[in-house]
Amino acid sequence: MHVEELVEMIKARREALQVTQETLAELSGVGLRTLKQFESGKGNPTLLTLQKIADVLGLEVCLKLKNVSRNK
């Protein structure tokens, strides 16, 4: 997943749960500014930051085998 997709997934999930950025920031312990930056596609969060955010949304960061076979 590219960064944009990860961002979209986080945003979609947050919105689905009807949580505001402000609330998510509080719940996750990540600064509001940081969250805003990330969601607006401007950021390059650290793994820890991403995990904190994902966690609260019931998501988890993982690694999976890429579409094996052929050259993208």
Next chain:
Amino acid sequence: MHVEELVEMIKARREALQVTQETLAELSGVGLRTLKQFESGKGNPTLLTLQKIADVLGLEVCLKLKNVSRNK
């Protein structure tokens, strides 16, 4: 997945592919020091760094729903 698990997955994958840290660093464009730090569990890489490393190993960073139901 906790950081340690992600690290283990990267290391296992790198070793399975018989690639040295040095080679992986070169292929991924990530500094050797950074890679060493990450693999030895000392780091908190940025998403971009993690993606660069994962990419070369045929892995991708993703978000997935956590074990729904009940309290971990």
Next chain:
DNA sequence: AATAAAAGTGCATTATAGTGCACTATATGA
């Protein structure tokens, strides 16, 4: 349209990730 809530942005500061270099430690093979 007016208001209010939520999201986005500029600026400045602090904390820390990324990096190279030199060196140590450990694993591996002859």
Next chain:
DNA sequence: TCATATAGTGCACTATAATGCACTTTTATT
């Protein structure tokens, strides 16, 4: 065992992520 390859670490520096604050823009809602 000795040599060599590979992995780990201390130090120092640069780049940038994380953050708060104040303000603007956008998105509902009435």
